Amino acid sequence: MDRTLVIVKPDGVERGLAGEIVSRLERRNLRLVAAELRTITKELAETHYAEHAERPFFGDLVAFITRSPSLVMVVEGPRDTFAMVRLMMGATNPAEAAPGTIRGEYATQTTENLVHGSDSHESAAREIALFFPEL
Ligand code: IDP
Ligand code: MG
Numbered sequence: 176m177d178r179t180l181v182i183v184k185p186d187g188v189e190r191g192l193a194g195e196i197v198s199r200l201e202r203r204n205l206r207l208v209a210a211e212l213r214t215i216t217k218e219l220a221e222t223h224y225a226e227h228a229e230r231p232f233f234g235d236l237v238a239f240i241t242r243s244p245s246l247v248m249v250v251e252g253p254r255d256t257f258a259m260v261r262l263m264m265g266a267t268n269p270a271e272a273a274p275g276t277i278r279g280e281y282a283t284q285t286t287e288n289l290v291h292g293s294d295s296h297e298s299a300a301r302e303i304a305l306f307f308p309e310l
Contacts, residue, residue: 178208179257180302182291183246185239188212192281193246196290199263199277200250208249209307215241223305232286239286247306257299260292 181200183193201207215223220237227233252259265276269288272279282288293299303310 176251177254177256177296178249178251178303179260179293179299180291180306181248181250181260181293182240183248184287184289184291185241185243185245186282186287187289188244188246190281192289195281196277197246197248200248200260203252203259203263205250205252205256205259208251209310210246210248212244212246214244215247217241219305223302235286249303249307249310255296257293257295261294264290264292 181196183196187193187196197207197210217237220240221228224233224236224240227236230236250256250260263277265272265278267278267288268285269278269282270285272282274280277290278288293302
């Protein structure tokens with residue numbers, strides 16, 4: 176089986192959309208391996224998003240992702256699970272996210288786009304180890 180990291184970001188938990196997002200993953204037949212509601216620390220956010228450290232929005236991104244609890248999950252499917260989840264999420268900018276995707280149905284702004292999903296097998300392994308070192 177193949178695993179990826181999924182995060183319902185603070186805006187998703189605040190808006191009561193965590194259940195909807197988990198439901199979509201489960202209805203797809205992706206299985207929850209781990210799930211924890213936690214407030215991501217500044218240190219963990221900076222490590223997780225290190226690839227964006229030089230971008231102008233980095234400070235806002237870290238402030239956003241740490242402002243209230245996120246639902247952090249490991250999700251398992253038969254293969255290329257990260258790619259299935261990314262398609263279900265929709266484009267990073269909700270203005271470009273297809274109808275039917277999570278961002279295309281429920282989000283309007285790139286800054287608050289509800290959900291994170293690892294973008295490759297390598298990112299999935301790195302991010303799972305970062306958030307769930309016991310796995
Ligand atoms: P992804 O979440 O679809 O993988 P990334 O490019 O990895 O998108 O960006 C990480 C997160 O940073 C996005 O989900 C979004 O919350 C935020 N972000 C990305 N680009 C911008 C931007 O241009 N302005 C503000 N926030 C951004
Ligand atoms: Mg990304």
